[in-house]
Amino acid sequence: MNSFKPGLEGVVAFQTEIAEPDREGGALRYRGVDIEELVGEVPYEKVWGLLVDENLEPGMPDPEAYEPVSLTGNAPADLQAETARLSAVWGLKKLVDIARLSAQMMSIVAKSAAVHDGRQPAPDDVVAQGQTAAEKFLLRWRGEADPKQVQAIDTYWICTAEHGLNASTFTARITASTGADCGAAMSAAVGALSGPLHGGAPARVLPMLNEVASTGDPESYVRDLLSRHGRIMGFGHRVYRAEDPRSRVLKRTAKELGSPRIEVAEALEEAALAALRELKPDYVIATNVEFYSAVVLDVAEVPPDLTPAMFACARVAGWAAHILEEMRTGRLIRPSAQYIGPTSRSLSAV
């Protein structure tokens, strides 16, 4: 029997043609195409097409008219519940309908975000004025779409659309391998994403930036945090042993968009990298995707508690691609556990 690996670290569970990050972090490619080439060239909905269909065209469709039953304003919970519900409402079949479901999931998050802000989601005729999925998302959420905010969200979505076999994608594939419909697989993935170890770490970066901005002393901030054995948010990665390639793109975008936080972010990044090099000279701890995601999402005025839902919107593409790949090539996923409980005993011993 194979040896047990806590967290399945390093265990190869699937072969995939979609994407998988490499340790050196040289690049992140979606079906072979570097994300550096995609950002600013094609909008997110076409990247969805590349990932899911291996073709930019036609890409993810517009969401069709649909009214979620009752939104709470907690976007991940609303998304999970409504996606599962769509399986029944639309009578989803195994392989079909993943495109309309993907589009509807983005729309549900935008509507839930409006409820979160105490607003009514904008009506269809307002949303129809938008050109891209990001613009339509902002129109649905806020009734207006500033071009810089559209670019911020589009770039963030493209950079985080897919990242190989993370926890939520694994969950989606396990569910799909049972023959469940795509609504069940997608809603299971949303559930896995909602935990603090997977989605939404950008929320923890902004308070750090605020503190450094108020003291103007990133070196002391980093030194104090590390002396208390704290972790600097937005640094380190389970896979990458170099700078996360998504971080490079997001940093460039934050600069292009004139983020007022870029100066303090760069100062903190420099201080953090120097201190981490000193702390762990033999273990590379570099900037990960979350650090500049926080800065870019801040340009779009996404409140920290909505960042997990923004991540879910982006990852709809990766989940859809993996669900289809699993359905085409997969076999029921049923690993084994090593039993370490009590040996045989009688009921009276319990």
Ligand code: ACO
């Ligand atoms: N700040 C300070 N020390 C760190 C950091 C950090 N950001 N990251 C790793 N270390 C240290 C650990 O304390 C540990 O030291 P020790 O051996 O003395 O205990 C050592 O480096 C190895 O840490 P691990 O957690 O085993 O390393 P791993 O590479 O698996 O960690 C992780 C990855 C969990 C992301 C970690 O770097 C971390 O906690 N980072 C901060 C949180 C964060 O940015 N999360 C978002 C991750 S990106 C994503 O999820 C999409």
